Amino acid sequence: MSDYKAVVIGGSAGSFAVVLKMLSKLRPDFELPIIICMHRLKHIRSGLAENLDIKSSMKVVEPYDKERIEKGKVYLAPSNYHMFVEFDGTISLSIEDMNNQSRPSIDYTLSSAAASYREKCLGIILTGANKDGAKGLKDIADKKGFTIVQDPKTAEVDTMPKSALKIMQPDLILSPDGITDFLNNLK
Amino acid sequence: MDFKQFLASFKIKTGYDFCDYSDNSISRRLDKISAESKLSFEQMLDKVMTDETFKNKVIDEITVNTTELFRDPTMWISLYKTLYQQLPKSATITFWHIGCSRGLEVYSNLIMMHLLGNLDRCRAIGTDLNSRVLEIGRKGEYSYRFNLYFKDNFNAVMAGCGLDAKFEDYFDIDESQDKMKVKPFLLEKPKFIEQNLVQDKAPFAYKVDVVFFRNVMIYFNDKLQNKIMSMVCSKMYDGAALILGKQESLTSQMMTRFTKTGQYYQKKVLL
Ligand SMILES: C[S@@+](CC[C@H](N)C(=O)[O-])C[C@H]1O[C@@H](n2cnc3c(N)ncnc32)[C@H](O)[C@@H]1O
Numbered sequence: 001m002s003d004y005k006a007v008v009i010g011g012s013a014g015s016f017a018v019v020l021k022m023l024s025k026l027r028p029d030f031e032l033p034i035i036i037c038m039h040r041l042k043h044i045r046s047g048l049a050e051n052l053d054i055k056s057s058m059k060v061v062e063p064y065d066k067e068r069i070e071k072g073k074v075y076l077a078p079s080n081y082h083m084f085v086e087f088d089g090t091i092s093l094s095i096e097d098m099n100n101q102s103r104p105s106i107d108y109t110l111s112s113a114a115a116s117y118r119e120k121c122l123g124i125i126l127t128g129a130n131k132d133g134a135k136g137l138k139d140i141a142d143k144k145g146f147t148i149v150q151d152p153k154t155a156e157v158d159t160m161p162k163s164a165l166k167i168m169q170p171d172l173i174l175s176p177d178g179i180t181d182f183l184n185n186l187k
Numbered sequence: 188m189d190f191k192q193f194l195a196s197f198k199i200k201t202g203y204d205f206c207d208y209s210d211n212s213i214s215r216r217l218d219k220i221s222a223e224s225k226l227s228f229e230q231m232l233d234k235v236m237t238d239e240t241f242k243n244k245v246i247d248e249i250t251v252n253t254t255e256l257f258r259d260p261t262m263w264i265s266l267y268k269t270l271y272q273q274l275p276k277s278a279t280i281t282f283w284h285i286g287c288s289r290g291l292e293v294y295s296n297l298i299m300m301h302l303l304g305n306l307d308r309c310r311a312i313g314t315d316l317n318s319r320v321l322e323i324g325r326k327g328e329y330s331y332r333f334n335l336y337f338k339d340n341f342n343a344v345m346a347g348c349g350l351d352a353k354f355e356d357y358f359d360i361d362e363s364q365d366k367m368k369v370k371p372f373l374l375e376k377p378k379f380i381e382q383n384l385v386q387d388k389a390p391f392a393y394k395v396d397v398v399f400f401r402n403v404m405i406y407f408n409d410k411l412q413n414k415i416m417s418m419v420c421s422k423m424y425d426g427a428a429l430i431l432g433k434q435e436s437l438t439s440q441m442m443t444r445f446t447k448t449g450q451y452y453q454k455k456v457l458l
Contacts, residue, residue, distance in 0.1 A: 064436050065405040066209075078434050080259065086211040093434050094212060095402050096251045112215075 004146070005120040006069065007032050007183065008085070008113040010106030010136065012039035012128030014156025016048070018176045019126070023056035023074065025180045030058065032122075032186075033069050035085060037077040037109035039102050039130065049076045065093040077104035084112040100132035110136025114143045121145035124179060125170075128160030138168040148172045148179055190214040193228040197245075200236055203316075204385045205249055207411035213249060220248050243319065251406060252320050254288040257295045257340035258401070259433045264347035265450040270428050271303060274396070279308050281395040285384065285419065286403030287313030290324025291337070293377045294369055296399065298341075298357050301373070302350055312391060314382040321379040327369030331360060334367070384415050394424045402432040409438050416441045425456040 011019065015038050023034075040048065052074065053060035061067075062078040068090050069075065077083035081093040082104050099105035106125075110133060113121050123140035125133050127150055141147045147170040152158035154175045164170065174182060190213065191206075198204045205213060221231060224241075235242045257263050274280055280300075284293045293313045300309045315321050323329075329337075338354050345352050358367045368374075380390045384403075398419060404412050416437065423429070429445060429452040431437070437445060437452065445452040 062434065064434050065432075066409075081434055084211065084215070088211075092209065092211050093405055094251065095253050095405075095432075097253055 002187075003120065004032055004122045004186070005117045006085070006113065007034045007122045007124065008110055008140070009034065009036045009124045009126065010038070010110055010128075010133035010160075011036075011126030011150075012102075012106075012130050012132070012157075012160055014127035017156075018150070020052060020055055021176060022180045022183075023052055023058065023060070025184070026056070026058070027184050028057045030183065031071045033071060034058065034074045035069070035083075035091075035109065035113060036074065037083060037104050037106045037133075039104070039106075039128065039132070040079050048079075052076065063091045063093070065091070067091050077109060079104075082108045084108060085116045086112070087116050089116075100130060102130065102132045106133030107136040111139040114139040114145060117143075117145065119144040122148075124148045124150070125161055125164045126150045126176075127155035127157055129157040130160060131163035133160055134163040134167055137164045137170070141168050141170065146171050148174055148182065150179065151175050188228040190217045190228070193217060193232065196232050197235065200232065201242060203246060203383070207385070207408050208249070208406050209408050212406055216249050216251075220245060246317065247319075250317060252288045252315075252317060254291050255340060256291045256334075256337035257344045258292070260340050260343040260347060262430075262433055262450050263295065263299070263344045266430070267299060267344075267348040269449050270397070270430075270451055271299060274303075274305065277308075279310055280305060280397070281310045281393060282312070282397045282399065283389075283395040283422070284311070284313040284399040286400065287315050287324060287379070288317075288320045289329070290321075290327065290377065290379060291329075292399055292401065293324065293379075294327065294357070294373060297373050297376055298352075301357075302348075302352055306372075306376070309376060311377040312395075313377055313379045314390060315379075316381065316383040318381050321381060324377070324379045327374045329367055331362060331365050331367045333365075337367075384418075385411065389418065389422045394422055395427060396424060397428045397430070398423060399430050401430060402435070405432065405435055412438050413440050420444055420454060423454045425454055427454045428452070429454065 049060050049062045058072055058074050060074040063075045084092045086092055121140050123137050125137050137147055149161045149164050149170040151173050152161045155161050194206045287293050290313055293311055300306045341354050357370055360367045382390045
């Protein structure tokens, strides 16, 4: 795990179930911070972090502005805020305009993580019905970080993984279980 | 020229001091303007001096003025169940909305006060450094189709509080003109006053009972947050309430002067 400083994940339609399963199967001593940006449906804006927290051995939080990123914690972008990873190892939030019709925007989270962690960033794009996140994942690849795209054949909605594959070549294309195994086998 | 040098020159040229805005977010915002306008920081500074529209665009971009009616419904529902049940029963209640943008937070609160039967006793002040957004707040007129989710927020808050009020009780809607306008009985209540928090004192003489200060300090560094919160604190009665954005917290230095109760902070009574 020393090769990376954090895992950064983006997803939209269908991704909640994938993330829930992944977090519940991660080994208990998984120590990289996991930073997740998921689009939410308007009517289920709250309770996501609580639901993930119950299933995960890592602590899941919706961070406050300027909160420090720590090992062994999961950071979930709060509803209606963009979430950025900063050079000083903190998270910052903003309510500026939507990006790709989304707030939080996955591109913003992934691109800021790419700039801050460079080659020590591990980025993952999951199922989703929007192209948000594709450019962010490309930014991670451009900075020589490691990138994974969920296999579109296993995606509930394949627009998001396909949009990523259209503009970049990830290191791996994996099923959800494949992604979990990959993370659990990180040295 | 880096963004720090840009901000120092911007201050000298325009009088607007953004030097203590949070480094990360302001450098990102300036990079964005530079990319979109295809101008270097030097060229941006030149253009600011001759082109008023561009200057305003830079200020808008730096200060981020997005806002909604009943933004974060769960927060309003929690306020209704706690703070709003404990407001003074007889005297005037003064609300100060800092960084109020187009006034939607001010009108959200006044709707709650109307439903609680407090409207006549309310004094509401909205301040912002941006005179253009304040003017929209004064008019109380917003585009309709683009902002349909205001209605969703409104309905979510009413349902959560067990209140039965309709959006049309507070807004006149003209779909053909794509407009909604705050009804006159609400529109006449608030005062919108220009104030730049970095350099101006509070633009009124009295103290306030409730301060809304949501999603403004996220754009400031800790030093500026402390300085401005001291000024704000001095305008609050002992025991007065401070409401920050859903994901904001006070710096540890300011926290010594408040206690946190649910969704809001209360100014400690000094003995
Ligand atoms: C993101 S908006 C928040 C609006 C509203 N409070 C809400 O949460 O929906 C931030 C507002 O703060 C204002 N602002 C930023 N810097 C300021 C300053 N130095 N003095 C006064 N207002 C400022 C901006 O003009 C903008 O309208």
